[in-house]
Amino acid sequence: MRGAGAPHPRTSEPENPVLVVGDLVVEHRNRSTGEVFRAVDHVSLSIAPGASVAVVGESGSGKTTLAMAATGLGARGTGDIRLLGHSLSTIGRRELRRLRPEVQVVFQDPHGSLDPRQSVRSGLRELRALQPRRTSWIEDAELLGRVRLAPEILDRYPHQLSGGQAQRVCIARALLMRPRLIVADEPTSGLDVSVQADVLALLQEIRASTGAALLMISHDLAVVRSLCAEVHVMYRGQVVEAGPCEQVFVAPVHEYTRELLAAMPGARWRSRR
């Protein structure tokens, strides 16, 4: 729990939540059969500035769909999404583009998150050109240092990076934007077990030092428990249980949460502690 007690720069004045999702419904239409599948079913959640909120659920429960809709990057669906105080249903295209860098997403597949034709350096250069004022606060080498990467990495292409290195580059790219909300969609699922803990610690540290809120999406309860204060349990598109981590994990109310907890490796050991 490194940095858990660090002061949040933005907690001095009460602020509006960085993200409010109200009664969100997102449906996917299968293009060949025309069938409609409800991936997110009446989900509501709210994230305060600097908070760390988790969404857990098995694969296919709609977590990614929720994250993409909530950040305005994917299918919108119906329902109210307020991102940093702006309603996504009424925001203009230009305004949305200006708002976007405030919200950064770290995806599951680190190699898929980097353009294979771009070296790390030219990727960062492009981000700086896109957001000149926002990104001038840190040099490339120092930025990579923040994610524990050596500056040699700058001249590599994505296929020359290991999964862990690529994910650190993705985190660095997100950090460069100085976001107010970081959405991490299963950021460690694609990585070797040996580097998973490091990447999680890094996310936690960045959250603590920048005061950004973190929306952590995972199917792994251990990850959630070590990183987040609040958890939403998703099952088949619905949030079946939500609350502070300790409460949900110690006294789960919903049957599905109990199953998840029972399936968790080392569950007994953890709950006894």
Next chain:
Amino acid sequence: MRAVSHLQLDPVSVRRASRRPRTSVFWLSLPLAVTVGLVFLLPLTGLLPDAGQNLDATRQPPGFLDGGAWAHPLGTDKLGQDVLTQFVSAGRLTIVIGLVGALVAIVPGTLLGVLAGYFRGWVDRVISVLINAQLALPFILVALAIIANRGSSLPVLFLVLALTGWAVCARVTRSATLAVRERQFVFGLRAAGASETRIVLRHILPNLAGTIVALGTLQVGTAILVESALSFLGLGVVPPRASWGSMLASGQDELSQAWWIAFFPGLAITLLVLLVNLLGDALLTHHDPRKRRR
């Protein structure tokens, strides 16, 4: 997103699998480069026999046959003109038509395919209808209609090549774009505030470059075949210009007396198109992870 997960192979297996196509690309390009070099450079050396008529030496067999003379290595035609000299200059036109014909198909095809695949919606619907309509029309009908209307000339030939070629290019680039636009880095760029134009021009197109080059190569083969077929029918390249296709056409009457007039251009078209198509396939395999895995 599920549909494209197979494109996200781990890079190690991709690198390993791509080794073999690269060497075949080299060995296929080499004879093509030599052919192009010879056809364009030979006339500059002054080694080629004179192009003029010589009624004393009509229908001479090639130099390596009985009755042939090395003054005319590939023999002469019914007017005593040197076949090798004709062959080289006709080859030049054939190659130019192949390259330009591919370009005029690939440029609009790629543009429309990327637009349809990236922006989807009504843009996609309109372009897809056009693609399917074009693919449903038999090419020879399109060609005949245009040529009947406008006569045979090089610009008309390129119009025919563009019309008959763009749809295949558009269909392939459309589906390749559909796959790339769902890659996570595209969402990441959008999150950084990149415009759609920038994403298409700076990220989607470069990631399609391999596919486009491969398609263009295949299109060169198609253009040469179409040109040859039209010229054979007297609808493509017409005198005073000559291509390998039109040489084949003018040589067909002479097949019983002087087979070499039609034989060498025919052989050249076959080998050229075969090599170009093999090269295009190798390039496509090289750049298409779906094929690479097979």
